[in-house]
Amino acid sequence: MIDTDRASRPGGRTARVRADVLAAVQAELAEHGYDGLTIDAVAERSGVHRTTIYRRWKTVPGLLVDLLESGADDSWEPTDTGTLEGDLIAVNREVHAALTARPSITQAVIAASFRTPEAAEALTRFWKDRYARTALVVRRAVERGEIAADVDAHQLLLTATAPIYHQLVLLRQPMTxxxxxxxxxVAAKHFASVKGADLP
Amino acid sequence: MIDTDRASRPGGRTARVRADVLAAVQAELAEHGYDGLTIDAVAERSGVHRTTIYRRWKTVPGLLVDLLESGADDSWEPTDTGTLEGDLIAVNREVHAALTARPSITQAVIAASFRTPEAAEALTRFWKDRYARTALVVRRAVERGEIAADVDAHQLLLTATAPIYHQLVLLRQPMTxxxxxxxxxVAAKHFASVKGADLP
Known part of the structure; x- marks a missing residue:
């Protein structure tokens, strides 16, 4: 179709409305935190009518999920540093930065995920996709002969990344x-020492 | 004081009211989940007047926090199996059981911790205490000469336990x-191979 409606064209009015609304969500989050985030304040700041926001995003968690997904760049893949340890450090720095940012969109979506099932499902979807892409780090290490071919990629990634989430999100304690x-x-060294799949 | 008021004596009316109310919270949680938990239903089931519940526990998260703390047996300490690996497996089985129980009080308190600061603070307090007690596992391993004396006990415990929390609570995926x-x-093997503190 050549004669697409202008409103739905990328870069058209719909895209501009989305960009304005999500920028307002991010700014409100920075100023007032998750608990101070309201659709009225987002409408006020973005200049987009609240009826439009309710129709398209429905709830505050709906806005946060869309903000998360808008940042989930389709072309994202883990940095290739040439070693498993380097690649995992790069991944962990991204996780650490996302959780300690002020405001942290990730922390806000995690909070939302405990309030609405839609946010929980969106977050699960987002992380499934991210962990699947990050498994490339493990495949590259196997190809370089750094680790055994049958290492469980997900358990390896959990060993590296889970302590950051647990400490900063659930234990609510600082982590440098x-x-x-x-x-x-720890993950790079341990899994390099494993000769084969030792997972039952 | 010898002439204490009967109502505040351990095992007296106050203790019985608490036991009845917390049993009702647990039963309601099992039947209706966190989102179906209400003070009215707890009052109905326990036979304790709702005014009493509001006065003493204030909110649903308040009830959950007290349920968590009532289960936090003062004498709890980690099982002594004779090896670091055995001790960590015992700890991880407790964490796994607590998070996969139906109903899981821990999961309910985690959900509550994203709704009220009181629940968040109570959960942080509870876990600080539990991780501090669990560090005994690490001290015993140092005494047996299994690991170096300057290993960071908390990072070791995070390596063991964090993947369970991350997978079951935040990623919302199954874990056997x-x-x-x-x-x-993984934690036992890695930290046994560390010659000294390698944490910057």
Whole structure:
């Protein structure tokens, strides 16, 4: 179809409305935090009518999920540093930065995921996709002969990344970037020493 | 004081009211889940007047926090199996059981912690205490000469336990008990191979 409606063309009015609304969500989140985020404030700041926002995004968690997905760049893949340890450190620095950013969109979506099933499902979808893409780090390490071919990629990625999430999100305690790097090194060293799949 | 008021004596009316109310919270949680938990239903089931419940526990998260703390047996300490790996497997099985129980009080309190600051603070307090007690596992391993004396106990415990929380609570994906055991072994093996503190 050549004669597409202008409103739905990428870069058209719909895209501009989305960009304006999501920029307002991010700004409101920065100023007032998750608990202060309201559709009225987003409407006010973005200049988009609240009826439009309710129709398209429905709820505050709906807005946060779309903000998360808008940042989930389709072309994202893990940095290739040439070693498993380097690649995992790069992954862990991204996770650490996302969770300690002020405002942290990830932390806000996690909070939303405990309030609405839609946000929980969107977050699960987002992370499934991200962990699947990050498994490339493991495949590259297998190709370089750094680790055994039958290492369980997901358990390896959990060893590296889970301590950051647990400490910063659930335990609600500080974690330095050096500590985040440390867990990348624990995973790289341990799985390089494993001769074959040792998962039952 | 010898002439204490009967109502505040342990085992007296206050203790019985608490036991009845918390039993009702647990039963309501099992039947209706966190989102179906209401003070009215707890009052109805326990036979304790709702005014009493509001006065003492204030909110649904308040009830959950007290349920968590009532289960936090003061004498709890980690099982002594004689090896670091055995001890960590025992810890991980407790964590896995707590998160996969139906109903899971821990999962309900985690959900509550994203709704009220009181629940978040209570959960942080509870886990700080539990991780501090669990560090005994690491001290015993140091005494047996299994690991270096300057290993960071908390990072070791994060390596073992964090993957279970991350997978079951945040990623909302299944994890078998065998996989939980696996992460205990990863932590035990890695930290036994560390010659000294390698944390920057």
């Amino acid at each position: 970037r050096a500590q985040a790097d440390y867990h990348a090194r | 008990r065998a996989q939980a055991d696996y992460h205990a072994r």
